[in-house]
Amino acid sequence: MNMFVILLTASLFYLKSKNIIFKILADWFPLFLIFFFYANAGLLSRAFYMNPLDDHIISFEKKLFSSYYPCINLSETFNSYWLSEILHLCYFSHILLLYGIPFYFYCNVSHLAFYQFEFAELFVLLSAFSRMRLFQC
Numbered sequence: 759m760n761m762f763v764i765l766l767t768a769s770l771f772y773l774k775s776k777n778i779i780f781k782i783l784a785d786w787f788p789l790f791l792i793f794f795f796y797a798n799a800g801l802l803s804r805a806f807y808m809n810p811l812d813d814h815i816i817s818f819e820k821k822l823f824s825s826y827y828p829c830i831n832l833s834e835t836f837n838s839y840w841l842s843e844i845l846h847l848c849y850f851s852h853i854l855l856l857y858g859i860p861f862y863f864y865c866n867v868s869h870l871a872f873y874q875f876e877f878a879e880l881f882v883l884l885s886a887f888s889r890m891r892l893f894q895c
Contacts (some may be wrong), residue, residue, distance in 0.1 A: 763794060785872070788880055789860060795887060 767787065774784035833842075856879065863872040 763791070767791075785864070785869075785876075786860075789857065789876060792856065792880075792883060795884065 770780060770784040770787055773780040775781070860872055860875055860879070863869075863875055
């Protein structure tokens, strides 16, 4: 799969001057690689640390919260349909921020603004992702 992504990336950037479809795909492909990096996070983490820290985090949470789990207890306490929908919308908003703002720049403002925003977004996300996976903090 990794080799396929590398070959697809190289071919898209080679063919982007030949056709408008390839140009659009090459422009948006780096943003869609965020899903690929997220899917490979566990493999990358185990490449550096054979024992994941999940057990340590779970035991710390059990010591900290005992039998009280905030996510479950608060959802039972504040059992409201509209509050739940608003919180789901807030959770979904990261998709709108990741892809909605670049789409606006791409369609309405300028391609330069799109490329600058895409670079900044990928730089921040991938540097945070790399730091988190390499240093496990």
